[in-house]
Amino acid sequence: MxxxxxxxxxxxxxxxxxxxxxxxxxxxxxxxxxxxxxxxxxxxxxxxxxxxxxxxxxxxxxxxxxxxxxxxxxxxxRGDFGHSISTGQTVTAALGEALPSTLALAGAGLLLALLGGVALALAAAYTERPWLRGLLTALPPIGASIPGFWVGLILLQVFSFRLRLVPAFGGSGFGATVLPAITVAIPVGAVIAQVLYASLVRTWRQPFVAVALAKGASRWWVQSRHVLRPAAAPAFTVAGLWVGSVLAGVVVTETVFSRPGVGRLAQESVLHEDIPVVQGIVVFAALAFVTVNLLVDLAYPLLDPRVVREHSRKERAHA
Structure with missing residues (x-):
């Protein structure tokens, strides 16, 4: 270990x-x-x-x-990325001002992606109606293939310009965050749904599932108590791997919705070739990515202890 x-x-x-x-x-x-x-x-x-x-x-x-x-x-x-060439402000201070809005949007988008992706996969694996399963399993590939900026523009056109339910640009609070969060969540949630559904299907075919059903347990009980945990490990890993994509999606989404944050800071810094700020943003994104994936790696053995056993077996084989 x-x-x-x-x-x-x-x-x-x-x-x-x-x-x-x-x-x-x-x-x-x-x-x-x-x-x-x-x-x-x-x-x-x-x-x-x-x-x-x-x-x-x-x-x-x-x-x-x-x-x-x-x-x-x-x-x-030492955590010192110097000063912005354009403004003279320290890179740490510039990121500190931009991060709260970006982290709030990334967190909301990832939460929606997890909830939506898991719910869609569970529903597709649970239903016994072929037409409904076909419909549900067709949605993730569509969501994963649609460009994020296009989703954002469509949501703006429908809910902001036509229905006028939420502000189009800027703003704060729930109304100004819901459309950007959905824009960030759709591609990530689609991938999570695809991976989790495939894992659920494989787990449903295991002998212990047939034994549980033979004992009279309901499909929902078997799925929630016996199938979900072993099937969740691959989707859990994918969610961690897609943190980098979430951050990239937030940068694009902030530009589309004219939200303050790291996206706008990155855009302005690239235009001015502000090297210290751009590099600070890149390293921060990498730090967020490796931190989340490290946490996933540390939690993975709790979901599937076979990972550590397999790692130990390979070490003994190479010794």
Whole structure:
């Protein structure tokens, strides 16, 4: 068990390092000068060469690329991503202002995805009517294939512009969050429903299920008490893997619905080539992804103890 946990933690650290390194390389390969773009955006006119050189020295952009990388990596390990080139605000403060709205939307979207996906899979596996099962199992592929921004635009058109039930852009509270949360939830919930339904079908075919039914237990009792827990492990893993997709979907959704948050901050930072802010956002997204997946990995043995036994067997085989 200890080696299993250590291995998962080391994998998480490796993912974070890779996210930082790849984002650093990709951002510094972009054409254009972030200092020139930042100063032009702030003043509307180019600044003189001396002021631009002073600004590059202040942010360490005049140093060799490898020096910049190791300096930035050392600071990032301590949670310091520097200052925004555009605003001068610390990256940590900028993320702190944007995160509450984004986390609220991501949490609401993931909750709706879990509730909707699980309910749809349970209903499809429980029903004995072929036409209803066919209808329910046809919905997840449709939901997974529809682009998120298109869903958001359709929801805006119907519920905001035509029915006027919720505000179209901005705002706060339940009315301003429900449509963005549904937009985020549909593709994730569709994948969860597909995986859980397939796992439920496989579990329904196990001998212990036939024994429980033969003893007179109802289909609902068997599904809730005997089938759901062993079938939930794959869907639980998929939900963790899709956290990164939830965050990506939130960024797009915030842009569509003009909501404040990390999405708008990322959009503005990319436009201005604000390297410290963009890199901070990338590393934060990677941190959220690996943290949730690490928690999933730690919880997985509780759902299926065979995982640890199989891991131990492989270690003994390689020893």
């Amino acid at each position: 200890g080696r299993y946990l250590i291995g998962r933690v080391l994998q998480a650290v490796g993912v974070l390092w890779a996210a930082f390194t790849l984002s650093f390389a990709g951002l510094y390969l972009l054409p254009g000068d972030p200092v020139d773009m930042a100063t032009n955006a702030a003043t509307g006119t180019p600044v003189d060469a001396a002021a631009a050189a002073e600004m590059r020295a202040r942010y360490g952009l005049d140093q060799p690329l490898w020096t910049q990388y190791w300096t930035a990596l050392g600071h990032a390990v």
